[in-house]
Amino acid sequence: MTAIGFLACETTLPSAGERRGDAFEHDLMIAALEPAFAAKGLELRVIDWEAPLAEFDGLALVMLGTAWDYQDKAEAFLAKLEGLEKRGIIVCNSSSPVRWNASKTYLKELALRGARTIPTIWLNDVTPADAQSAMNEFECDTLVVKRQVGAGAIDQVLLRREALPETGWTFGHRAMLQPFLPAIAEEGELSFIFIDGAFSHALRKVPAAGDYRIQSLYGGIESVYAPSADEADAAAAIIRALPFPAPLYARIDMLRAEDGGLMVMEAEMIEPYLYPEQGPDLGEKLAAAVLQRVS
Structure with a gap:
């Protein structure tokens, strides 16, 4: 059988002493992929992305999987992907689009290419004065502050005009500031999964009561979503706007x-969770696409 690597990290690996609260999503992905890959003559091997390069020998292709701590070790992560590629291993998604996708400043380029994006202010850090200025510019009273290099809403904060942090507070990261949009709590976030540029399935993610974050770590709930033709095309337009060919997998999150x-x-193309529960044929689609790459 042809060996295919699935990258994990120290807190998503089943052998980890203390796993992340959302590590069950890793288990669901493996459960969906293993039998589908085996049916195509592919052996799926889960491996810590920080393992020595020699431990990857024998793998034909590596998927980035659940390397969900990459944002705090971004350069080391990119160096590992480049090291794997130099050894002749196919990396999906490859290091070039991953480097482009690692900083959310890629949204600027997508906007220049015609994508409709959320109004954003980009800063090296954020102070209360910066937050107030952004609220004035956006004509809003609630602001979402996110890391430019981040994942899973880690370190994300919601700031309100009537309760800004005290003078001296800083966000502590290169930041993106956006107006809080009520749609996130009302309809939720819509995610569109693409395999090799082709639409696979969609889902709706809503936050738990009293929260605005839609990730399962914070109690977010996912359900199958049947998009209209216009909605599916709006998501596909983002794939078409990428400055490189469609990658093996991508998840387009929209509001x-x-x-x-x-x-x-x-536009998540590094290690997004691909929601196999809402796309029961995801394993078969990925297996077919991977087999085509290694054949």
Whole structure:
């Protein structure tokens, strides 16, 4: 059988002493992929992305999987991907689009290419004065502050005009500031999964009561979503706007604007969770796409 690597990290590996609260998503991905890959003559091997390069020998292709701590070790992560590629291992998604996708400043380029994005201010750090200035510019009273290099809403904060942090507070990271949009709590976030540029399935993610974050770590709930043709095309337009060919997998996260159109929140192409529960044939689609790459 042809060996295929699936990258994990120290807190998603089943052998980890203390796993992340969302490590069950790793288990669901492996459960969906293993039998589908085996049916195509592919052996899936889970491996810590920080393992020595020699431990990857014999793998034909490596998927980035659940390397969910890469954002705190971004350069080491990119160096590992480049090291694997130099050894002749196919990396999906490859290091070039991963480097482009690692900083959310890629949204600027997507906007220049015609994508509809959420209004954003980009800063090296954020102070209370910066937050107030952004609220004035956006004409809003609530602001979301995110890391430019981040994942899973880690370190993300919600700031309100009537309760800004005290003078001296800083966010502590290169930041993106966006107005809080009520649609996230009302309809939720819509995610569109693409395999080799082809639409696979969609889902709706809503936050738990009293929260605005839609990730399972914070109690977010996912459900199958059947998009209209216009909605599916809006997501596909983001794939077409990428400055490189469609990668093996991508997840396009979108939010509805006040006029009913969809705005891209993120185009996830590094290690996104691909929600096999809402796409029961995901394993078969990925197996077929991987087999084509290694054949």
